[in-house]
Amino acid sequence: MEAIEEISQFLDIGTRLDLKSIALQHVLSVTGSNDGIELLLSLPEIVRQLVLLVQDNSTSVCKDAALSLINISAYDGGANALLVISETSKMRPDEKPNDNLVHTCLRCILDKQNDLADPCCMILSNLTRAHSLTERILAVVNNSGYAWSAIIAAFTAQKYNEKGATLHYLGPVFSNLSQSITMRRYLLDKEHCVIQRLLPFTEYVESTVRRGGIVGTLKNCCFDTEYHAWLLGPKVDILPRLLLPLAGPEEFNDDDNDKLPIELQYLPENKTRDSDPDIRTMLLEALAQLCATREGREILRDKNVYVILREFHKWEKDRAVLLACENVVDILLKKEEEIGLDNLREVTIPEEYKEKFKKMDEEYINDS
Structure with a gap:
């Protein structure tokens, strides 16, 4: 617990890249087990920092943060914790980085030049899996400024993402919701x-x-x-x-x-x-x-x-x-x-x- 708390100071989006990368790789390894995820969930500020780091200027940092969030969102308690962070976000939709994970994922998915579109689809697929969360997620989506028509258009387009993202995991998102x-x-x-x-x-x-x-x-x-x-x-x-x-x-x-x-x-x-x-x-x-x-x-x-x-x-x-x-x-x-x-x-x-x-x-x- 103390080690993870100490790492938190290096997960700030403004931290030097090498220190931030090392700290993030450690957090990613912790998300490999349910016990590790439970530990992170007891420190919600670290989870919130991961959401912000998905929007870092470094591609490697973004990908490690996204992988961490995929692991956390696959855990039932993790999906709820991430949704709570989105629901209680005080940030405006146009602010970047943004701690509203649902909004952030949709922004990445609908950005044709974004490298994280597929990981973000996987995160949303995990978040929407629990039936008890569907209405809450729909409410967050409806307040995100992104229309379902745009999401459906991205999914059904022949080649929407110019970086090669497939958006396949939007299929389970639709099924879950x-x-x-x-x-x-x-x-x-x-x-x-x-x-x-x-x-x-x-x-x-x-x-x-x-x-x-x-x-x-x-x-x-x-x-x-x-x-x-x-x-x-x-x-x-x-x-x-x-x-x-x-x-x-x-x-x-x-x-x-x-x-x-x-x-x-x-x-x-x-x-x-x-x-x-x-x-x-x-x-x-x-x-x-x-x-x-x-x-x-x-x-x-x-x-x-x-x-x-x-x-x-x-x-x-x-x-x-x-x-x-x-x-x-x-x-x-x-x-x-x-x-x-x-x-x-x-x-x-x-x-x-x-x-x-x-x-x-x-x-x-x-x-x-």
């Missing part, structure tokens, strides 16, 4: 149709992080049943984007083929399915959410989703993914008279049955 109804209302705004700009990334083979983040975002948006008809309609047309990563090269007879969305008809012989089981599960969970409403179920049946899932089930080996697939198929094969409800989300399941179903699922997944 879309747990909040506030964020989903923005993404599902019918006038601006923001969600449609994210759809192409369900097949973004260059990055599992980006692809998984967007699939997670779409899955979260499918929880809002009042938007199902719009999501499945021509304005958004989400269904082909959810099905294509689950589809293989199988050929169907003309009758089955003609019922499929046009994008899934006559797929090439080299068509492959998504390689990541977690992403495949999220795609199936999104389809399951779309089955919550009668209108959604009828559209999925009319679009012959079953035949894609039938072939997918033959191919899939992961038990957890198979279970997710079977959950969708079971609903689609039932007649509406058997289901007896327009909206399955309105069903109240007693707690004892929830535990029973959970146990049955676990037994299925673990059954070798």
Whole structure:
């Protein structure tokens, strides 16, 4: 504790570069363990100094500070501490350096010449991971002076950052924040149709992080049943984007083929399915959410989703993914008279049955 406290005096942004670098490297090594992070969190001024050092004139200092903050933000207590610093910042948005980490990360991400754009995306991804923090982070973002439209534009641009940053980790940021109804209302705004700009990334083979983040975002948006008809309609047309990563090269007879969305008809012989089981599960969970409403179920049946899932089930080996697939198929094969409800989300399941179903699922997944 005393050694870390002594180091604090050398972490000032105005300190001589060599002393500052040595002190920062020591702090970075301390963030390599949970005990070390706990120690730093007991000294919030040092954590605040790290935020300021991300904006240092020295590239090496900036990178070491960013790595330290990535490690700290990955720790639940660290994410909250960093958010508190941002929330209580007394600095103006135009001040630099700035101790509002959320604001600072957004500034770096939206600066096309910034070398720290990707580390800053990773920091935001960590900060937004805890569901309990999402509304607070959204409030800080909304007070940052940066618009979500600019952030989405940076993410969807072909090559936004001129220094080679990919911004892939904005995908998990969107996924994490879309747990909040506030964020989903923005993404599902019918006038601006923001969600449609994210759809192409369900097949973004260059990055599992980006692809998984967007699939997670779409899955979260499918929880809002009042938007199902719009999501499945021509304005958004989400269904082909959810099905294509689950589809293989199988050929169907003309009758089955003609019922499929046009994008899934006559797929090439080299068509492959998504390689990541977690992403495949999220795609199936999104389809399951779309089955919550009668209108959604009828559209999925009319679009012959079953035949894609039938072939997918033959191919899939992961038990957890198979279970997710079977959950969708079971609903689609039932007649509406058997289901007896327009909206399955309105069903109240007693707690004892929830535990029973959970146990049955676990037994299925673990059954070798």
